[in-house]
Amino acid sequence: xxxxxxxLMKVQLLGQFRGKEKKRGTVVMMAAYLFVDVMIAAxxxxxxxxxxxxxxxxxxxxxALAITSVITLFFTVLKANGVLFAYRDYELxxxxxxxxxxxxxxxxxxxxxxxxLFTAVVMLPMGAGYVIWExxxxxxxxxxxxxxxxxxxxxxxxxxxxxxxIILFTSRFRHANVLTTVLTxxxxxxxxxxxxxxxGMDEGDILVxxxxxxxxxxxxAIHRLYPLSVLFERAVISFDMFSFFTFLLLSIGWYLIFxxxxxxxxxxxxxxxxxxxxxxxxxxxxxxxxxxxxxxxRKEAKxxxxxxxxxxxxxxxxxxxxxxxxxxxxxxxxxLEKWVNIPGMSEGITKVLPFMIAxxxxxxxxxxxxxxxxxxNLWILKSLPLDKKTVYQGKILFNLLLTVPxxxxxxxxxxVRIPMxxxxxxxxxxxPVVYAVFISVLGMYINIKFPKYDWTSEAAVVKQSASxxxxxxxxxxxxxxxxxxxxxxQGMFAKIFEVFLVVLEGGLAYFLYRHVIKLDF
Amino acid sequence: MLEIRNxxxxxxxxxKAVDNxxxxxxxxxxxxxxxxNGAGKSTTIKSVVGVxxxxxxxxxxxxxxxxxxxxxxxxxxxxIPDNPDIYEHLTGVxxxxxxxxxxxVPSKIRKERIAKYGDLLEITGSLGDLISSYxxxxxxxxxxxxxxxxxxxxxxxxxPFVGLDPKASITLKxxxxxxxxxxxxxxxxxxxxxxxxxxCNKIAIIKDGRLIVSGETExxxxxxSLENLFLEVIEDEK
Numbered sequence: 192x193x194x195x196x197x198x199l200m201k202v203q204l205l206g207q208f209r210g211k212e213k214k215r216g217t218v219v220m221m222a223a224y225l226f227v228d229v230m231i232a233a234x235x236x237x238x239x240x241x242x243x244x245x246x247x248x249x250x251x252x253x254x255a256l257a258i259t260s261v262i263t264l265f266f267t268v269l270k271a272n273g274v275l276f277a278y279r280d281y282e283l284x285x286x287x288x289x290x291x292x293x294x295x296x297x298x299x300x301x302x303x304x305x306x307x308l309f310t311a312v313v314m315l316p317m318g319a320g321y322v323i324w325e326x327x328x329x330x331x332x333x334x335x336x337x338x339x340x341x342x343x344x345x346x347x348x349x350x351x352x353x354x355x356x357i358i359l360f361t362s363r364f365r366h367a368n369v370l371t372t373v374l375t376x377x378x379x380x381x382x383x384x385x386x387x388x389x390x391g392m393d394e395g396d397i398l399v400x401x402x403x404x405x406x407x408x409x410x411x412a413i414h415r416l417y418p419l420s421v422l423f424e425r426a427v428i429s430f431d432m433f434s435f436f437t438f439l440l441l442s443i444g445w446y447l448i449f450x451x452x453x454x455x456x457x458x459x460x461x462x463x464x465x466x467x468x469x470x471x472x473x474x475x476x477x478x479x480x481x482x483x484x485x486x487x488x489r490k491e492a493k494x495x496x497x498x499x500x501x502x503x504x505x506x507x508x509x510x511x512x513x514x515x516x517x518x519x520x521x522x523x524x525x526x527l528e529k530w531v532n533i534p535g536m537s538e539g540i541t542k543v544l545p546f547m548i549a550x551x552x553x554x555x556x557x558x559x560x561x562x563x564x565x566x567x568n569l570w571i572l573k574s575l576p577l578d579k580k581t582v583y584q585g586k587i588l589f590n591l592l593l594t595v596p597x598x599x600x601x602x603x604x605x606x607v608r609i610p611m612x613x614x615x616x617x618x619x620x621x622x623p624v625v626y627a628v629f630i631s632v633l634g635m636y637i638n639i640k641f642p643k644y645d646w647t648s649e650a651a652v653v654k655q656s657a658s659x660x661x662x663x664x665x666x667x668x669x670x671x672x673x674x675x676x677x678x679x680x681q682g683m684f685a686k687i688f689e690v691f692l693v694v695l696e697g698g699l700a701y702f703l704y705r706h707v708i709k710l711d712f
Numbered sequence: 713m714l715e716i717r718n719x720x721x722x723x724x725x726x727x728k729a730v731d732n733x734x735x736x737x738x739x740x741x742x743x744x745x746x747x748x749n750g751a752g753k754s755t756t757i758k759s760v761v762g763v764x765x766x767x768x769x770x771x772x773x774x775x776x777x778x779x780x781x782x783x784x785x786x787x788x789x790x791x792i793p794d795n796p797d798i799y800e801h802l803t804g805v806x807x808x809x810x811x812x813x814x815x816x817v818p819s820k821i822r823k824e825r826i827a828k829y830g831d832l833l834e835i836t837g838s839l840g841d842l843i844s845s846y847x848x849x850x851x852x853x854x855x856x857x858x859x860x861x862x863x864x865x866x867x868x869x870x871x872p873f874v875g876l877d878p879k880a881s882i883t884l885k886x887x888x889x890x891x892x893x894x895x896x897x898x899x900x901x902x903x904x905x906x907x908x909x910x911x912c913n914k915i916a917i918i919k920d921g922r923l924i925v926s927g928e929t930e931x932x933x934x935x936x937s938l939e940n941l942f943l944e945v946i947e948d949e950k
């Protein structure tokens with residue numbers, strides 16, 4: 192079983208990371224992964240160093256475990272279904288003389304490995320920070336390493352269970368895809384909101400003067416966020432072997448129970464998911480016509496909303512943006528600052544709000560993956576009497592229809608709630624719109640340059656392709672760098688900078704568009 | 713209707729898939745393109761319909777070059793690949809409507825044609841369901857209707873009879889005859905020699921990327937079967 196499991200996992204990972212992508216697409220993707228990993232590792236070490244400097248280094252184990260587990264849970268819920276259920280080679284795999292449990296284990300392990308990589312990138316530097324400040328004994332190292340390896344098990348299985356329950360529920364309905372998307376986004380939003388709420392502190396907490404008391408309060412928040420962190424903490428700090436083995440037992444035991452239960456229902460779940468509702472009673476009615484451009488745009492919309500993996504991963508940025516706007520409008524900046532526990536957030540927020548909206552819009556750049564998602568259907572666009580310009584325009588238009596109204600809505604909510612000057616209100620609307628246009632065009636350019644058509648699961652394109660990584664990072668940094676600069680610039684300099692940015696982004700969008708429409712796909 | 717002149721296609725790493733192919737398909741022809749696996753049939757077909765780029769030779773559809781005027785050529789052409797991967801996130805009718813929008817077929821006409829071919833192929837009832845719920849044969853039928861919706865002058869098909877049930881196969885043959893009677897041309901690849909022999913007035917046999925024989929079916933086969941002719945010419949080429 193072990194050999195077949197690793198063989199299947201190897202084939203799956205090769206399929207995700209090796210394909211007909213051009214070499215430089217793979218290089219871009221690996222470079223992006225490396226960059227992100229280095230940034231996260233550096234940040235994690237700084238957090239540990241900060242806690243150490245405040246004599247709160249005893250918080251590091253619990254904090255490291257809690258933060259990696261919650262983030263793992265959040266991101267795995269978004270992708271679990273496409274990896275474990277309804278993937279393209281499901282029928283082929285099940286026809287092999289391999290136990291169902293082995294197939295499930297191999298699919299699960301590939302998710303586990305990706306999550307372990309993230310966990311290691313956070314926990315290794317934080318562990319190094321703990322060593323520097325606490326000078327633990329030799330027993331620390333195996334506990335930390337084994338704990339790190341066990342850490343992703345529970346959140347990964349929890350996320351998979353959530354995904355499985357969503358499927359079991361929604362597969363009974365005709366519009367299963369829409370329901371799956373709504374439920375997945377709803378649950379991940381709840382996870383995000385709860386994690387902020389549970390880890391936040393009350394007004395009374397902030398008044399605590401003594402650092403060690405503050406540390407206890409923060410530790411309490413971490414324990415509320417992720418109760419299992421108590422066991423890991425005791426194991427690391429006090430070498431409590433009972434707590435350590437309980438932690439390991441819970442993590443591994445939960446995984447084994449999950450594997451057994453899912454094995455029993457795996458085929459019926461996938462059958463339910465892949466057996467679509469077919470009424471076969473259609474009667475031809477009036478057919479609405481539209482221009483080729485709108486036909487391409489509508490097709491894009493159907494593709495987006497018809498695929499839960501695509502909708503949840505590309506739509507989550509917009510959902511977060513709208514939630515943020517609603518929270519800001521309802522609570523106001525001061526209350527929101529306390530709730531999300533980001534000190535100083537309310538000061539100078541009006542200067543950076545346009546860029547925060549723009550950054551979240553950039554996370555929803557469908558154009559950086561929409562060409563790749565044509566996949567095996569690419570022959571349709573190539574054989575139809577469609578100018579490539581119309582194809583690109585249709586895809587860009589859809590992304591704009593998705594991001595611009597959401598950005599305007601959020602800008603409106605904020606403008607109504609927060610007192611701002613006329614200038615600030617004007618750029619609150621202009622900057623997100625201009626950024627949305629630029630990132631839509633840039634995303635299209637990136638996908639033309641780094642296509643990936645030979646995929647078996649949308650996750651390989653939406654989450655792991657060079658174009659999705661490049662698009663998201665380019666978009667984020669495009670908004671993040673001006674956001675940071677705006678925190679520093681004051682008065683007339685800030686205004687001049689904003690005008691300069693609008694002209695720059697608009698100009699870049701125009702010239703890039705003129706170049707894109709000449710490229711072949 | 714279709715002129716292929718000195719067409720060659722070499723893939724990266726030097727593999728020459730088609731070598732100096734020349735043939736002509738005239739209005740009214742049902743032209744069979746026959747060859748073994750990997751002979752270069754699909755490469756030729758994909759280059760004709762503009763799915764594959766090529767550097768050597770020329771392909772003219774209704775007198776226009778597919779390289780220089782791709783959109784004009786595609787407006788009068790319809791293509792059905794051997795494995796019709798069509799948009800699974802759309803219903804059958806939405807897919808057909810999408811195709812109708814691209815070819816700018818007026819609403820009333822496209823409705824009439826969808827109704828006509830949907831009833832002929834016995835799939836109208838399923839057009840409201842998602843394509844992801846269709847069997848392979850049903851997808852092929854929808855792909856076929858999408859190819860007929862704009863009444864193409866040239867229809868190019870890659871292994872069209874694979875996966876079709878017997879009744880649908882007969883219907884497809886009748887549709888082909890009807891189209892050719894109206895002045896269109898059909899160019900299709902097949903492995904099924906009996907179908908090619910009965911259906912095609914002209915055939916071409918390709919081996920390892922090179923054209924071996926081409927011309928009117930009756931003149932080429934004479935008293936022999938197409939199967940014997942195929943085996944003979946393939947053996948002669950060894």
